[in-house]
Amino acid sequence: MIARNLFLxxxxxxxxxxxxxxxxxxxxxxxxxxxxxxxxLFVGGAMGYASSVALGLALAAPERRVIVLDxxxxxxxxxxxxxxxGHARPSNLVHFVLENGLYELTGRVGIPGRGAxxxxxxxxxxxxxxxxxxxxxxxxxxxxxxxxPDRPRLVCVRVEPGAREPMQATDTLRRAPELAHxxxxxxAGARA
Amino acid sequence: xxxxxSEQGSAxxxxxxxxxxxxxxxxxxxxxVAAGIxxxxxxxxxxxxxxxxxxxARDEIRVVQVCREGEALALCAGAYAGGARAALLIENQxxxxxxxxxxxxxxxxxxxxxxxxxxFYETMQRDKTGAVLTVxxxxxxxxxxxxxxxxxxxxxxxxxxxxLVGKACDAAFDERTPTAVLLSSADRYHPGT
Numbered sequence: 001m002i003a004r005n006l007f008l009x010x011x012x013x014x015x016x017x018x019x020x021x022x023x024x025x026x027x028x029x030x031x032x033x034x035x036x037x038x039x040x041l042f043v044g045g046a047m048g049y050a051s052s053v054a055l056g057l058a059l060a061a062p063e064r065r066v067i068v069l070d071x072x073x074x075x076x077x078x079x080x081x082x083x084x085x086g087h088a089r090p091s092n093l094v095h096f097v098l099e100n101g102l103y104e105l106t107g108r109v110g111i112p113g114r115g116a117x118x119x120x121x122x123x124x125x126x127x128x129x130x131x132x133x134x135x136x137x138x139x140x141x142x143x144x145x146x147x148x149p150d151r152p153r154l155v156c157v158r159v160e161p162g163a164r165e166p167m168q169a170t171d172t173l174r175r176a177p178e179l180a181h182x183x184x185x186x187x188a189g190a191r192a
Numbered sequence: 193x194x195x196x197x198s199e200q201g202s203a204x205x206x207x208x209x210x211x212x213x214x215x216x217x218x219x220x221x222x223x224x225v226a227a228g229i230x231x232x233x234x235x236x237x238x239x240x241x242x243x244x245x246x247x248x249a250r251d252e253i254r255v256v257q258v259c260r261e262g263e264a265l266a267l268c269a270g271a272y273a274g275g276a277r278a279a280l281l282i283e284n285q286x287x288x289x290x291x292x293x294x295x296x297x298x299x300x301x302x303x304x305x306x307x308x309x310x311x312f313y314e315t316m317q318r319d320k321t322g323a324v325l326t327v328x329x330x331x332x333x334x335x336x337x338x339x340x341x342x343x344x345x346x347x348x349x350x351x352x353x354x355x356l357v358g359k360a361c362d363a364a365f366d367e368r369t370p371t372a373v374l375l376s377s378a379d380r381y382h383p384g385t
Contacts, residue, residue, distance in 0.1 A: 049293050176299075
C-alpha cells in the first residue's frame, strides 16, 4: 500500500506545466499544495464525474495532457465511464484511481465490493490499458511512461487511508467556479 | 424560466405540420453548427430517434456516445472548460437521473445545450381530457424538474420551432448556464420497431 500524499508528490514532480489535472474527493486538501496550478480543476459535489469532465476537456483540448485523480468510491458511482473512455479513445487522458476501499471523506465506511472489486480487470474488459500498483517505487519509475499514452489508460494506485483531517474550505472549494473560468480563459488564450 | 407562448413551440397545439423527421433533425443540427457546437454527447433513446442518423452523419460535430446521461452533462461541461462548445442529446427520463451533475455544472457556470427528448409530450397533446396514457410522472415532472434547477427551457414540437435551438445556444454561452430544448418526436418512432 502506498501513502497517498507520497504518490501525489511523485505525480507533482512529473506533472508538466501545460498538463490539466482534474481531481476529486480525498486529494482535495493535498493536491493543490503539492502541485499548485491554474490548470487544476476540482470536481466536488458531483461525485463520480471527474473522469467524464476530464474526457470533455481532453476532447476539447487534444493538445493538452489531461490527468484524472479519481477515487474508488467515486469511480463506482460512474463505472460506465470506463466503457465510455474505451469507446471514445482519447489519446491524451490518463485516469488514476486511488483505491483505499473507503468513502474517506464521509465517515470512512467501506465501499461496496471492498477488497473484491478489480478495477484493472474491469478497465481491461472495457478496452483500456490498465495497471495496478501497490508499491511506490515501481509506480514512480513508471510514471513518465504512464503519462505518455497513445490510448486511454487506467492506473490503479492502492493507497493507505489518509490521516483524519477536516476537509478544508480552501480556495479550491470556495472559488471553484472562478478558478474553472480562469482555466478556461487560459486554455483558450493559449490556443489563440 | 417561463417561456412566452410564441416560444413554447405550440405547447397548446398538436404536432400539426409535422414533416419528415430528418428534415427537422437537419435543421436542429444546422442551428447547433451555427452556434459553434463541435461536440455532442449522446445516449440514444426513442423520442430522439429522429435525430440519430442525421447527427451521426454531420461531419461538423463529433458525436461521443456515453453510457449514462450524467456522463453527457459532465462531458459537455468539461468540453467548455477546455475551450469547446458542446451539446448533448438525451431523453427526459435520463435527465432526471442526472440531477446532481446538472446542479454542479450550473454552480460552476460551465454551459452547454441540452437537447432532451420529451417523452409523452405528444400523448399529452393528443388527450385533452386529461386521461393521459403515460409513464407515471414523466409528463408531469419534466418541466418542473428543469424549472426547479433554474434551467432556461424551450420546446421544439414543429419544424418551424427549430430556430429556438439557436436561441438556447445563445442563451447558454452568453449567460454561462446550461439551457434545455425539449424535443417532441418528429418521426413518431414506436419503441421496439
